[in-house]
Amino acid sequence: MEKQTSPYRWGMVVDLDRCSGCGACVVACQAENNVAICGKKEIAEGRNMHWLRIERFWVGEYPNVRARFLPVLCQHCRDAPCEPVCPVYASYHNPDGLNGQVYNRCVGTRYCGNNCPYAVRVFNFYSHQWPKPLENQLSPDITVRTRGVMEKCTFCIQRIRRAKEDAGGEGRLIRDGEVQPACAQTCPTEALVFGNLADPRSRVARLVRSPRRFRLLEHLGTHPSVYYLKGGGREHV
Amino acid sequence: MKRRTFLQLGGMTAAGAWLSGCRSANEKLIPYLVPPDEGVTPGRAEYFASACRFCPAGCGILVRVSEGRAKKIEGNPDHPVNRGKLCARGQAILQEVYHPDRVPQPLRRSGPRGSGKFTPISWGEGLSLLTGQLRTLQRERTTERLALMTPQLQGTLADLAARFMATFGSPHHIRFDLLAPDWLRAANRRSFGQASLPWYDIAGTRYLLSFGADFLEYHLSPVHYGFAFGRMRQGRDTVRGHFTYVGGRMSLTAASADRWMPARPGSEGALALGMARLILSESLYDAASLAANGLRPDRLSAGLEGYDLPRVAQLTGLSQQVIAEVAREFATTPPSLAMAGEMVAFQENGAEAVRAVQLLNVLVGNLNRPGGVYPGGGPVAGPENSFADLLALVEKMRGDRMGVALIHGDPLHAIPQTTGFPEALGRVPFIVSFSPLLDDTALQADLVLPDHAALESWGDVIPLAAPRGTVIGLMQPVVTPLHDTRQFPEVLMTTARELGGGMAAAFPYQSYQEMLKETMKRELHPAGGIDLETVWVDLLRQGGLFKTEGKRGKGYRWRAEAPIPLPAEPRFAGDERRFPLHLQVYPSTAFYDGRGAPLPWLQQLPDPMTTVVWDSWVEINPGTAAGLGIGFGDLVEVTSPRGSLRLPAVIYPGIRPDLVAIPMGQGHRGMGRYAAGRGANPLVLLALPPSETGPLPAWNATRVRVARISKEGGLVTAGNPEGSYRGELIEI
Amino acid sequence: MSEPTLPAAKSAGRMNDAMLSSLRPPTLRWYLLAFFLGAVVAWGLYAFGYMVSTDMSCTGLDRPVMWGIFIVNFVFWIGLSHSGTMVSAILRLSRANWRRPILRAAEAMTVFTVTVGALFPLIHLGRNWVFFYLIPYPNQRGLWPNFRSALLWDATAIFTYVIGSSLFLYLGMLPDLAVARDRSAGWRRTLYGALAMGWRGTAREWLIFHKASTLMAALIIPVAVSVHSIVAWDFAVTVVPGWHSTIFPPYFVIGAILSGVAAVITLMVIIRKAFHLEEYLTPLHFDNMGKLLLVIALLWSYAYFVEVQTTWYAHEPIEWEVFSFMAGKYTPALLLMLVGNSLLPLTALCFRRIRRSVGAMLAISLLVNVAMFIERYLIIVPSLSHKNMPFVWGTYFPSWVELSVTAGAFAGFALMYTLFAKCFPMVALTDVRELEARKVLVPFARAELPSIAGKEAGDD
Numbered sequence A: 001m002e003k004q005t006s007p008y009r010w011g012m013v014v015d016l017d018r019c020s021g022c023g024a025c026v027v028a029c030q031a032e033n034n035v036a037i038c039g040k041k042e043i044a045e046g047r048n049m050h051w052l053r054i055e056r057f058w059v060g061e062y063p064n065v066r067a068r069f070l071p072v073l074c075q076h077c078r079d080a081p082c083e084p085v086c087p088v089y090a091s092y093h094n095p096d097g098l099n100g101q102v103y104n105r106c107v108g109t110r111y112c113g114n115n116c117p118y119a120v121r122v123f124n125f126y127s128h129q130w131p132k133p134l135e136n137q138l139s140p141d142i143t144v145r146t147r148g149v150m151e152k153c154t155f156c157i158q159r160i161r162r163a164k165e166d167a168g169g170e171g172r173l174i175r176d177g178e179v180q181p182a183c184a185q186t187c188p189t190e191a192l193v194f195g196n197l198a199d200p201r202s203r204v205a206r207l208v209r210s211p212r213r214f215r216l217l218e219h220l221g222t223h224p225s226v227y228y229l230k231g232g233g234r235e236h237v
Numbered sequence B: 001m002k003r004r005t006f007l008q009l010g011g012m013t014a015a016g017a018w019l020s021g022c023r024s025a026n027e028k029l030i031p032y033l034v035p036p037d038e039g040v041t042p043g044r045a046e047y048f049a050s051a052c053r054f055c056p057a058g059c060g061i062l063v064r065v066s067e068g069r070a071k072k073i074e075g076n077p078d079h080p081v082n083r084g085k086l087c088a089r090g091q092a093i094l095q096e097v098y099h100p101d102r103v104p105q106p107l108r109r110s111g112p113r114g115s116g117k118f119t120p121i122s123w124g125e126g127l128s129l130l131t132g133q134l135r136t137l138q139r140e141r142t143t144e145r146l147a148l149m150t151p152q153l154q155g156t157l158a159d160l161a162a163r164f165m166a167t168f169g170s171p172h173h174i175r176f177d178l179l180a181p182d183w184l185r186a187a188n189r190r191s192f193g194q195a196s197l198p199w200y201d202i203a204g205t206r207y208l209l210s211f212g213a214d215f216l217e218y219h220l221s222p223v224h225y226g227f228a229f230g231r232m233r234q235g236r237d238t239v240r241g242h243f244t245y246v247g248g249r250m251s252l253t254a255a256s257a258d259r260w261m262p263a264r265p266g267s268e269g270a271l272a273l274g275m276a277r278l279i280l281s282e283s284l285y286d287a288a289s290l291a292a293n294g295l296r297p298d299r300l301s302a303g304l305e306g307y308d309l310p311r312v313a314q315l316t317g318l319s320q321q322v323i324a325e326v327a328r329e330f331a332t333t334p335p336s337l338a339m340a341g342e343m344v345a346f347q348e349n350g351a352e353a354v355r356a357v358q359l360l361n362v363l364v365g366n367l368n369r370p371g372g373v374y375p376g377g378g379p380v381a382g383p384e385n386s387f388a389d390l391l392a393l394v395e396k397m398r399g400d401r402m403g404v405a406l407i408h409g410d411p412l413h414a415i416p417q418t419t420g421f422p423e424a425l426g427r428v429p430f431i432v433s434f435s436p437l438l439d440d441t442a443l444q445a446d447l448v449l450p451d452h453a454a455l456e457s458w459g460d461v462i463p464l465a466a467p468r469g470t471v472i473g474l475m476q477p478v479v480t481p482l483h484d485t486r487q488f489p490e491v492l493m494t495t496a497r498e499l500g501g502g503m504a505a506a507f508p509y510q511s512y513q514e515m516l517k518e519t520m521k522r523e524l525h526p527a528g529g530i531d532l533e534t535v536w537v538d539l540l541r542q543g544g545l546f547k548t549e550g551k552r553g554k555g556y557r558w559r560a561e562a563p564i565p566l567p568a569e570p571r572f573a574g575d576e577r578r579f580p581l582h583l584q585v586y587p588s589t590a591f592y593d594g595r596g597a598p599l600p601w602l603q604q605l606p607d608p609m610t611t612v613v614w615d616s617w618v619e620i621n622p623g624t625a626a627g628l629g630i631g632f633g634d635l636v637e638v639t640s641p642r643g644s645l646r647l648p649a650v651i652y653p654g655i656r657p658d659l660v661a662i663p664m665g666q667g668h669r670g671m672g673r674y675a676a677g678r679g680a681n682p683l684v685l686l687a688l689p690p691s692e693t694g695p696l697p698a699w700n701a702t703r704v705r706v707a708r709i710s711k712e713g714g715l716v717t718a719g720n721p722e723g724s725y726r727g728e729l730i731e732i
Numbered sequence C: 001m002s003e004p005t006l007p008a009a010k011s012a013g014r015m016n017d018a019m020l021s022s023l024r025p026p027t028l029r030w031y032l033l034a035f036f037l038g039a040v041v042a043w044g045l046y047a048f049g050y051m052v053s054t055d056m057s058c059t060g061l062d063r064p065v066m067w068g069i070f071i072v073n074f075v076f077w078i079g080l081s082h083s084g085t086m087v088s089a090i091l092r093l094s095r096a097n098w099r100r101p102i103l104r105a106a107e108a109m110t111v112f113t114v115t116v117g118a119l120f121p122l123i124h125l126g127r128n129w130v131f132f133y134l135i136p137y138p139n140q141r142g143l144w145p146n147f148r149s150a151l152l153w154d155a156t157a158i159f160t161y162v163i164g165s166s167l168f169l170y171l172g173m174l175p176d177l178a179v180a181r182d183r184s185a186g187w188r189r190t191l192y193g194a195l196a197m198g199w200r201g202t203a204r205e206w207l208i209f210h211k212a213s214t215l216m217a218a219l220i221i222p223v224a225v226s227v228h229s230i231v232a233w234d235f236a237v238t239v240v241p242g243w244h245s246t247i248f249p250p251y252f253v254i255g256a257i258l259s260g261v262a263a264v265i266t267l268m269v270i271i272r273k274a275f276h277l278e279e280y281l282t283p284l285h286f287d288n289m290g291k292l293l294l295v296i297a298l299l300w301s302y303a304y305f306v307e308v309q310t311t312w313y314a315h316e317p318i319e320w321e322v323f324s325f326m327a328g329k330y331t332p333a334l335l336l337m338l339v340g341n342s343l344l345p346l347t348a349l350c351f352r353r354i355r356r357s358v359g360a361m362l363a364i365s366l367l368v369n370v371a372m373f374i375e376r377y378l379i380i381v382p383s384l385s386h387k388n389m390p391f392v393w394g395t396y397f398p399s400w401v402e403l404s405v406t407a408g409a410f411a412g413f414a415l416m417y418t419l420f421a422k423c424f425p426m427v428a429l430t431d432v433r434e435l436e437a438r439k440v441l442v443p444f445a446r447a448e449l450p451s452i453a454g455k456e457a458g459d460d
């Protein structure tokens, strides 16, 4: 294990028993992070830019059929397969355990996109436009990505930065719940919980100890920072 | 040493050949190479509280504003309805402000009606055109020829509109909303004597039984009840609330259920009564509750004679064993709660079916208790049959008895054509639309007086569901208006002032804001004598007036003279042989009844159940589709007795084989570049079944047939249709 | 060997004439060919320019298939490059004397294919204009590329290979350049004179030349093996199902040699025809190359079988999903690949008649290369199409831009080759003459036959 140089290790818990699949988080992420608007053609071509998606699986057949929802965002893997393959360190690991992305560095090899087993990295195949005056909605906190670069969920790093500045100014650490990414903030069912895994008393750390816990594609050894809690009790339909 | 560390050091050694003076300290490498968090400049923004009036739930919002522009909408954590949470739609109304196709100033029609040709005019011209028309009505003493059509307004705006119409002298204020809960108010009046809306304590229940109430998507207050649902599931240490859903289509809400009971359309009421009968016969009922509600088990049993298990199983198409199991679970897992929703109410026998569900709650003692239902818990009263008002207006319009129609909203898109509304509206000589975008109605208007976007407006919003007490959300302009638009109530008031006389006297306010303040003053202190200025700023900062403590809902009880609900055999429009399939038209998760369609974020948002983007579709059971030779994404034609539509097919495992479903919300003629001409409006298919009890908005009682047209449906899904069945590969 | 590898003894002048025939002034047909190739290259450049000036939406790439035919090209061309230098070096070291007339063609091919191949990683970048971020150069920001990335290993290995194989080509050409210098006039004389670096052909020069050649041959083999191993690592070190496989490096090297040998055969046919070298490139050469191809095809088949068998036996769900998807969606391509890389060479090349038929060998070698291109495609595209997350499975088909750039690459290679052939001796003149000089008659049964099994360079 690498040496922990930061008091934070950000992580998220996704409670599949709560998630209703409503998609509020998807729009929250798009609004918060200047995620491009993609038309029908673009999505048909497999080039949707959403950083967070709700996967929907069908299990069984009518009438014994179930639909299951799985919100998938960057898992912020501790051993992130997207990082070592990037030739220019555009995909990097920050001391808080986040997988960061330096848009300026990215040359667009898309190697990281291939090697991310969760397929959460999205590439700017297009030069995205915001027809006037729609560009007014763009947040000044984060850059608008140009064509040819890779992007993805950052755990809303701008919010973490702001919270760090606030806390730093007061000479303390960020309190549990003080920083929330946009998706978790809006989730009506509170299915998404964000916090510091390095703090054993944080809400995420407590939820992670749940017996319902699992991680996506755990066998790959990527050690994601996103934990899922199994949806329970849907056994009889 | 780990392999990555090894490679890193190996890399450093290699790099050492290229550069001199490089330190090989591994942990310094990355921070040294890459400035952390590049591309991020967390700015300081200001937050303004306001309220979302996109749907009647009325959630509280906080708008992040920087550099004078609204940047993001978040939930107001202090608002008791949504506690900091928002649905997808509430966040997307940001794009209403900056929509590239907004009507920037008043328009006067310059081509034939519906041609979309308009000339920009000034507000002065626009207002004098309007007052000119109204003066003519006054002069000719035909003021009742004025119609005002709006969605169901609340608070100050409702007051203002009512006052405007009353003073002007016209009874024709139509407050028809396809999805308004009139049916629930009406049922409550018949069962409990009061036309209130209920409040459900979902968070506290242990057994939730929903009859077609899609409370996670659009029913009453999706964020409020979504929040409660999360708590019901995992908010308590030892209890995980159970959820059973009844309905022929697996809605988003049904997808979260533990058990899905795809009852035959129109049989839901019978199912509820079958359960009631079983609960009675097995003595699982709550005797105290029956007594308190003046009901006697023996009489009830006698009344429900016909709803024996075999018959109910046959009516619903469900197995006897499942019905009995759910009835027993419901009765023996207190506190439980049953709710009825639009998908039941919009059947021809919906009114009674809804009451059958209410009876279930009475039977097991779910009324007025934590984890149960508070029939009087909802805060507002409102129309109980605005559909009848609408039909009456249509009659008058047809008879050329209406002179001017003032329209807020887009009824041409949102009112089923079977009502005859579109043709009738065409006969009205002067139509004024207040739409901020050229929607289907505005395209037919003679005058367009564009309203502000919500984020530019003042207003008060009274939520449909809130913990009992006074909850009034306040809307304030969080950005200065982008265009030369004016707020709808402001325009009404200006018009009244210009008309002078009694009209002017009815509105002794400088502005709509002032009228709003008066309302708040009354709410804060009915007796008067309060200095509002001192609290006004606080109210605005807080986002409204939230008084939730202490006040309990009135303990409504079953009305003594209320009859036992007995839903009739359902009737459908369309002959079963020519139209073998039932049609369900349901509100889209993203667009609600269609008002979300112009917002690109919502168009891009994959529909949760089908993952379709930027389109509409018809859902068909895999077996049925196979029988008709229809494949995923094929273009099909859906034909009802009223009309036909072409749209792509989605093979949908969660729907009855005798049912097809189409989401509403698309199929706009206008409404800007993102909505216009996209998808299809299923309301054109709807027909009203023959009814004995007068017209009822039985939107789900139409039969259709489906035929394959071609392979080219043009359907785009965010998820891979094949991969959607391969969840086992990721072991979820 | 019972058969002469060279035509009956000729005068040195005649041999030189024949072998330097390619340097004669271009004919109209040559111009037409060059013009046609140039036009295709220009079209490819236009397509590339279009992509750079608009954006990458004009490709067929998407999520999850973020690599497509550009990377297929990359692997394919780098694979082809193994022909030359590898084949030439192996044959040189193993003293297979029949190699001599084809050395130059093979070595030149290496240099041009690796050049074309190395362009593709740059072509495929989302932001080609900042390609230099990939290069380690001292800069004020203290930014260095990431040496943990297989792409950097690629860059390093390919760079080494380009330099090595160019030197290899140049070194082998040195004496020929001197001959060309002595037989030409005008700018050619100046050019060859400069390039020949004053070669006089003294014994000492020859001694050094032979030592250097052998050393280069020995050195270039590990470089070539490493290059394609590293290209394989681009895939093998990932966690992509269908890519993450330990057999990839040897398998890629074998595949590279297979396509390389086949390409050399194709070139032999073309050069033989174009420059009328029927006397120097005889059925014996084709026979021998055919045997080599047979052996490599056998190795390739083995490696492929091992790879598939392991996937099938382990039946790891996602791996198996990728394989079944590939076999289902790309059945015709898969069959063509198996026929071209395995079934056909393994059966046809067993027959001496076929190995000695120039037409048959051309057909087989072309088919092998088509099959190898498909093989690269089937490794890259289906694996990405059905990666770990079924919800974001996708498909890919190259767009006109990608196909145009691919066509441009083929034409560019052919053009470089054509130009090279017009400028430099295409047959290793001195090498062939050296062999001629050493020819001795040895008793074979009851007859005396010319033999080339004499001593080799370095022994004298």
Ligand SMILES: Nc1nc2c(c(=O)[nH]1)N[C@H]1C(S)=C(S)[C@@H](COP(=O)(O)OP(=O)(O)OC[C@H]3O[C@@H](n4cnc5c(=O)[nH]c(N)nc54)[C@H](O)[C@@H]3O)O[C@H]1N2
Residues within 6 Å of the ligand: A104, A105, C130, C133, C141, C143
């Ligand atoms: N409109 C506008 N103009 C401004 C300013 C503004 O606020 N607005 N600010 C002004 C100020 S204060 C400044 S300092 C300047 C900054 O102006 P620039 O120095 O132009 O800064 P950037 O736009 O950040 O771009 C730097 C470039 O470096 C590239 N780059 C990233 N990593 C590397 C690398 O490793 N190697 C190399 N060679 N290049 C790399 C990026 O892709 C980018 O193209 O702009 C000034 N001009």
Ligand SMILES: Nc1nc2c(c(=O)[nH]1)N[C@H]1C(S)=C(S)[C@@H](COP(=O)(O)OP(=O)(O)OC[C@H]3O[C@@H](n4cnc5c(=O)[nH]c(N)nc54)[C@H](O)[C@@H]3O)O[C@H]1N2
Residues within 6 Å of the ligand: A143, B038, B039, B040, B041
């Ligand atoms: N994401 C990202 N972050 C960056 C950079 C980047 O490229 N990307 N670049 C970095 C660089 S190079 C720089 S220089 C910094 C710039 O960062 P800042 O120095 O923060 O630059 P600005 O935000 O452009 O301007 C600062 C403030 O000055 C105010 N101002 C304007 N004129 C005057 C004046 O006459 N008097 C006074 N008192 N105030 C005035 C403006 O209104 C604004 O509020 O950003 C750095 N941060």
Ligand code: SF4
Residues within 6 Å of the ligand: A018, A019, A020, A021, A022, A023, A024, A025, A026, A054, A071, A186, A187, A188, A189, A190, A191, A192
């Ligand atoms: S907002 Fe919450 S409930 Fe809705 S889809 Fe996202 S995670 Fe699930």
Ligand code: SF4
Residues within 6 Å of the ligand: A073, A074, A075, A076, A077, A080, A081, A082, A083, A099, A115, A116, A117, A118, A119, A120, A121, A152, A222
């Ligand atoms: S989920 Fe993908 S993008 Fe995120 S850290 Fe892991 S490998 Fe990288």
Ligand code: SF4
Residues within 6 Å of the ligand: A085, A086, A087, A088, A089, A090, A091, A105, A106, A107, A108, A109, A110, A111, A112, A113, A149, A150
């Ligand atoms: S696409 Fe960008 S971030 Fe990804 S590996 Fe290539 S350079 Fe790195």
Ligand code: SF4
Residues within 6 Å of the ligand: A028, A029, A030, A032, A033, A051, A052, A073, A074, A152, A153, A154, A155, A156, A157, A181, A182, A183, A184
């Ligand atoms: S954490 Fe932030 S960036 Fe990541 S999915 Fe959620 S909202 Fe998007």
Ligand code: SF4
Residues within 6 Å of the ligand: B052, B053, B054, B055, B056, B057, B058, B059, B082, B086, B087, B088, B089, B090, B091, B221, B222, B223
């Ligand atoms: S539920 Fe209705 S009121 Fe609440 S945020 Fe959504 S659209 Fe707005």
